Amino acid sequence: MIKIPTRILVVDDEKDFVEMLSLRLKETGEKVTSVYSGKECLETLDGKKDVDDIDVVILDIKMPGMDGIETLREIKKRFPLVEVIILTGHGATESAVEGMKLGAFDYLLKPADFKDLSAKLEAARKRRDEHKERIRMAEARFLLRKVGEI
Ligand SMILES: [Mg+2]
Numbered sequence: 001m002i003k004i005p006t007r008i009l010v011v012d013d014e015k016d017f018v019e020m021l022s023l024r025l026k027e028t029g030e031k032v033t034s035v036y037s038g039k040e041c042l043e044t045l046d047g048k049k050d051v052d053d054i055d056v057v058i059l060d061i062k063m064p065g066m067d068g069i070e071t072l073r074e075i076k077k078r079f080p081l082v083e084v085i086i087l088t089g090h091g092a093t094e095s096a097v098e099g100m101k102l103g104a105f106d107y108l109l110k111p112a113d114f115k116d117l118s119a120k121l122e123a124a125r126k127r128r129d130e131h132k133e134r135i136r137m138a139e140a141r142f143l144l145r146k147v148g149e150i
Helices: 015-027 038-047 068-078 093-101 114-149
Strands: 007-011 031-035 056-060 083-088 106-109
Touching (some): 007 015, 056 114, 068 083, 068 093
Parallel strands (some): 007 031
């Protein structure tokens, strides 16, 4: 079966970590973009012709400048269908809970286990695909109804 790559945006201020993670994700066939701050994350999402270009954001909580929670609020406000998986350190688990209440799909404790991450990415991608499919169905239904009214 042909695997359709998940389009992932990795956001973390630790460059070594970002590079390592991006490499591993690319090896498993995913399409990865990486940035190093919340600001760049929003600019990247903004710059896409279609936000459908990114399926899942992997978002570090602890970053200088705009932190992960602030970034998450903006993502959910402006791009509500993009799924977000939070990365947090031990000792900052309350921010993971806060993030999930703000609409993040799930969280991972750093250093993230790659198998865990893959499973959560797949689940996030599935939720997004199903959500988009329901929107398409609703659009089609309304369109049909309009045609019926003519
Ligand atoms: Mg950090």
